[in-house]
Amino acid sequence: MKTDDKNNMPKVRIAVIGKSNVGKSALTVRYLTRRFIGEYRSNTDLLYRQTLTLNNSSLEVEIVDVCSCDIKAFPEEAIYWADACVVVYDITCRNSFNQASDMLQRVLNLRSQMTTILLGNKADLEHLRQVEELEGRTLAVQNNCQFFEVSVAENSSTIYTAFDTVLNDCRSIQSSHKTRKFSVSKMIGTLIGNGNNKVPHNESRWHSRRLS
Numbered sequence: 001m002k003t004d005d006k007n008n009m010p011k012v013r014i015a016v017i018g019k020s021n022v023g024k025s026a027l028t029v030r031y032l033t034r035r036f037i038g039e040y041r042s043n044t045d046l047l048y049r050q051t052l053t054l055n056n057s058s059l060e061v062e063i064v065d066v067c068s069c070d071i072k073a074f075p076e077e078a079i080y081w082a083d084a085c086v087v088v089y090d091i092t093c094r095n096s097f098n099q100a101s102d103m104l105q106r107v108l109n110l111r112s113q114m115t116t117i118l119l120g121n122k123a124d125l126e127h128l129r130q131v132e133e134l135e136g137r138t139l140a141v142q143n144n145c146q147f148f149e150v151s152v153a154e155n156s157s158t159i160y161t162a163f164d165t166v167l168n169d170c171r172s173i174q175s176s177h178k179t180r181k182f183s184v185s186k187m188i189g190t191l192i193g194n195g196n197n198k199v200p201h202n203e204s205r206w207h208s209r210r211l212s
């Protein structure tokens, strides 16, 4: 299990990706603070760190909010860094759905076992809808991930369900890795490596932010 070196607290890292303007920053800030920030302009990737309580235990959560990524500038580094990925689109923007579809494929090509969810945002704008809920659900099924439709603006409770699903899934994977690690000899571990298959990443280039 990934732990914080200082206090042994379990840690889960999440990458939030999707086309520009789908609400990635608003979603991240809403989840961590329950506040809605209407205009959130940023031209850099932001790394949020927060200690949360999940199932009565403390958990260090790190979320990288990848700014305006598209398929040409796919955030590979963030995908290798993270334990889980939240792919966001805007239900009023067909193009953002198409990009989410490409991104899902790309994520799963890089890390086929990664915990991934698909999230359709701006459900409050029903009159402007361009992507039916069933299309989102179908895309998620095709990519073997969970699907949620939410409105960050209206503070849908589904936002918290979605993130809790991700965190619970990551923690159970981390626990099973930990158990497995102790059940094989150090020699085998040395020979086969840790199986992370991760490329080096430079976390320091992300702007770090702690919200309260």
Ligand SMILES: Nc1nc2c(ncn2[C@@H]2O[C@H](COP(=O)(O)OP(=O)(O)OP(=O)(O)O)[C@@H](O)[C@H]2O)c(=O)[nH]1
Residues within 6 Å of the ligand: 018, 019, 020, 021, 022, 023, 024, 025, 026, 027, 037, 038, 039, 040, 041, 042, 066, 067, 068, 069, 121, 122, 123, 124, 125, 150, 151, 152, 153, 154
């Ligand atoms: N109506 C509505 N607007 C939303 C919702 N979520 C976010 N927005 C608005 O959508 C716009 C974009 O939100 P951001 O959070 O900046 O989107 P982003 O994906 O981080 O954008 P980039 O930083 O450009 O990648 C802002 O004007 C938000 O107020 C929502 O659920 N409903």
